[in-house]
Amino acid sequence: MGGRIFTDRRVFEETYVPDILPVRDKEAEMLLNRYTSRFSEGPGATDITVIYGSIGRVGIGKTTLAKYVAHALQEHLRRRGVNLRPVYINVYGAPSVHQILSGIVSELGINVPVRGTAAIEMLKAITDYLYIKDSYALVVLDEFQSLLMSTRVSNEDLYMLLRVYEEIPPKDNVNRLNFLLVSQDFKVLSYMKERIPQVESQIGFKVYLKPYTADELRAILEQRASLGLADSAWSHDIIDMISDYYGYSETKGGDGSARRAILALRMAAEMAEAEGAIRITEEHVRRAISTDAISNVPLDVMRSLNIHELLILLAISTLIAAKGGWLSTGEIKGEYESLARAYGEEPRRHTQFYEYLKDLSNLGLLESRVTNLPQRGRTTMVRLPPEIPADRLREVVESIIMDRVGGPKISP
Numbered sequence: 001m002g003g004r005i006f007t008d009r010r011v012f013e014e015t016y017v018p019d020i021l022p023v024r025d026k027e028a029e030m031l032l033n034r035y036t037s038r039f040s041e042g043p044g045a046t047d048i049t050v051i052y053g054s055i056g057r058v059g060i061g062k063t064t065l066a067k068y069v070a071h072a073l074q075e076h077l078r079r080r081g082v083n084l085r086p087v088y089i090n091v092y093g094a095p096s097v098h099q100i101l102s103g104i105v106s107e108l109g110i111n112v113p114v115r116g117t118a119a120i121e122m123l124k125a126i127t128d129y130l131y132i133k134d135s136y137a138l139v140v141l142d143e144f145q146s147l148l149m150s151t152r153v154s155n156e157d158l159y160m161l162l163r164v165y166e167e168i169p170p171k172d173n174v175n176r177l178n179f180l181l182v183s184q185d186f187k188v189l190s191y192m193k194e195r196i197p198q199v200e201s202q203i204g205f206k207v208y209l210k211p212y213t214a215d216e217l218r219a220i221l222e223q224r225a226s227l228g229l230a231d232s233a234w235s236h237d238i239i240d241m242i243s244d245y246y247g248y249s250e251t252k253g254g255d256g257s258a259r260r261a262i263l264a265l266r267m268a269a270e271m272a273e274a275e276g277a278i279r280i281t282e283e284h285v286r287r288a289i290s291t292d293a294i295s296n297v298p299l300d301v302m303r304s305l306n307i308h309e310l311l312i313l314l315a316i317s318t319l320i321a322a323k324g325g326w327l328s329t330g331e332i333k334g335e336y337e338s339l340a341r342a343y344g345e346e347p348r349r350h351t352q353f354y355e356y357l358k359d360l361s362n363l364g365l366l367e368s369r370v371t372n373l374p375q376r377g378r379t380t381m382v383r384l385p386p387e388i389p390a391d392r393l394r395e396v397v398e399s400i401i402m403d404r405v406g407g408p409k410i411s412p
């Protein structure tokens, strides 16, 4: 009988938005306050909000923040007797104003034929509908930069959409259609300035999101794990491993994507489940990350290693495959020496051994950190980078060693 790993798979779906945001909660609150005070300022009050990130950074919570704010605002205003409808449209898949308006019409459930109806007529139908229902809409336009870069959308179209109250003055002077724009990076602001300066100057709030740090990813993953996995199936070590790997910092490679981190956790869980395991292990995580990793261990780098470096890697992958975690250098040295003797090689001395460890780490084949151990003081601990599965590495190293010196002369 396989163990129960998942309790709710939906929380690992791409479009899932949690009820509480573990990170970005401050930004969410800021936006909510902003919109709420806008609504209390009374008729006509309007501005446009933009959420954006850095060039090339994806999965950093832009869409999630926008959707969360739209839904939280709906709840918030409902309690005050105000009816607001959140509408989400990814304009990447709807690259004309007509298509965007069709999207809004269908999300709001307005009974107007979209085919053959001019954009301006649809816009009228939307504002009439909101007026009659005494409702508001907050429209999230995701991937907004793609509209600005499209030649199929004229500046007039953009003005008509985003400054609808000028085009179609509301009967009661209340602007009911509000926009929250989501975009990849800051270039959206200069594109807006160029194409639609009157809208750009109306931006009330610009929210810039950075890639997630390891601590932030940890909070996001812990929330997902506790919502979607059995308590006995996961541990904080597993979460740490994933968040440390994907977490962004100035000095370290992770890309800070919550999407990739969540996907890695899900894949590790699926692998554990497929094996009938009762919990997710470090090895599942390694395999999940390695499946996802853009660059895997290059074989030519491994082939360029000398026999002692290979034996050290063999020692490390054997120990990690057996027990996981971080290894002390003393422990690695012990294993390396017995392996070297088994393969008929004279183990290298202390200084040379450390040189080799340093080389392997420079090549990206090892990770090290300095820890304070109670008895021994500061000591260096080593492990394989999380994208390298220990058991697979061991097979590769073993076969390279076999080619080089043949099998072990005595059993290690």
Ligand SMILES: Nc1ncnc2c1ncn2[C@@H]1O[C@H](COP(=O)(O)OP(=O)(O)OP(=O)(O)O)[C@@H](O)[C@H]1O
Residues within 6 Å of the ligand: 013, 014, 015, 016, 017, 018, 021, 022, 023, 024, 053, 057, 058, 059, 060, 061, 062, 063, 064, 065, 184, 220, 258, 259, 262
């Ligand atoms: N603060 C958060 N709390 C919980 N989950 C989050 C958070 N931020 C992002 N996620 C999750 O990470 C995944 C990616 O997030 P999202 O789609 O919002 O990123 P994005 O910046 O819009 O990405 P892209 O630029 O690729 O559109 C989603 O599954 C989302 O649920």
